Amino acid sequence: MAGKEDILTRTRIDEALNALPDWRYRLGGLVTVFKAPTAAAALELMAAVGRLAEEQNHHPDLDWRYNRVFIRFTSHDAGGEVTERDTAAAAAVSAAASDAGATAEPGLYRTVELAIDTPDAGEISEVWRVALGYKKGQGGDLVDPYGRGPSVWFQETQTPNSSRIHVDIHRSKAESDPVLAKTEATGALMDRDHAPDWVVVTDAQENRLCLCTEEGYQPGG
Template sequence: MAARDDILTRAQIDDALAGLPDWRYRLGGLVTVYKTPTAASALELIAAVGRVAEDMDHHPDLDWRYNRVFIRFSSHDVGGEVTTRDTRAAASVSEAASAAGGEAQPGLYRSVDIGIDTADAAAISEVWRVALGYRKGRFGDLVDPYGRGPGVWFQETPTPNDNRLHLDVHRSKAESATVLEKTAATGALMNSDHAPNWVVVTDAQGNRLCLCTEEGQGPDIAGSEGN
């Protein structure tokens, strides 16, 4: 079990990731995707990850899609942050993936949150939490305890947007340029005032989404969860 003083700062996470090229930082966790030659070899990799998890008594969120395995490590016992247990586990999984013929494709790992504009988050958050079966997260947001549904966070503002709900699509900065270019090519309005942290995209009917990166996020960065 990790202690609060085991939580890594964003600078420490970045230092660790310099030696973990297969992995990216994402909203309190380390994430990656491995592509294997076949579905059978993906199952072999999953078994290897399971052995690592049991040996270290630290278990990831894992999703299998044919010959790709999506993996996320986070220390839930300290509120969903990155600790040294996560970096050690990520290093061990990278070794197992290499032995299984896995190819790292971390750019495929994207996360989606729902942002809600509101003048009073406390007045509505419990409705969303109960209806979704979620729990409270790191910064007053709501998270699926099983890691399957999108997160929900509340953007408090005295002037909520007419379209109060928007999506935050999180990708790694290293892989974000292509998506930004392709989205701009659709004719959407692109507001890059806060880039590279996030770019606000507005479609022709006024609906918004944000294309976000890990910049400006971390346990030691105030307000890192929203935009």
């Protein structure tokens, strides 16, 4: 059982990732994608990950898409943050993936959140929680208890944007530059005041989205 005292700092996470090139840090978890030679090989890799999870009593979120396996490790008993159990599990899974002939494509792992501008989050959050079947997470965020849907967070402001709901798309900084360049090439307005943490993108109809990276995100934040 992990506790708050077991949460790794960003410095320790970054140090661990130096030895885990297949993985990226993302919003309190370690994430990656493995591409297997075939769909059957991907299923075999998932079975291997399942066996490791049982041995270590530490279970990831797994998502199978044909010959690719999307994986996320986090320590739920430490508040949904990274602990040494996650780094150890990630190393074991990378070894299993190598044995299965799978290659890492961590840049494919994207995380999507919905953000809502509001002067009073408490006035509306319960509506969204009940309708979505979510639970409350850190700082009043709403999260899917099964890790399937995007989380929802409330940006409290006395001057809500005319487009109150926007999408946050999280990618690793290592893979973000091509996406930023391609997005800018569409003619979208790019506000880079907070880059590389996030870039605010506005389309021709003034709808917003944010392209975010792990920069600036601190465990427990």
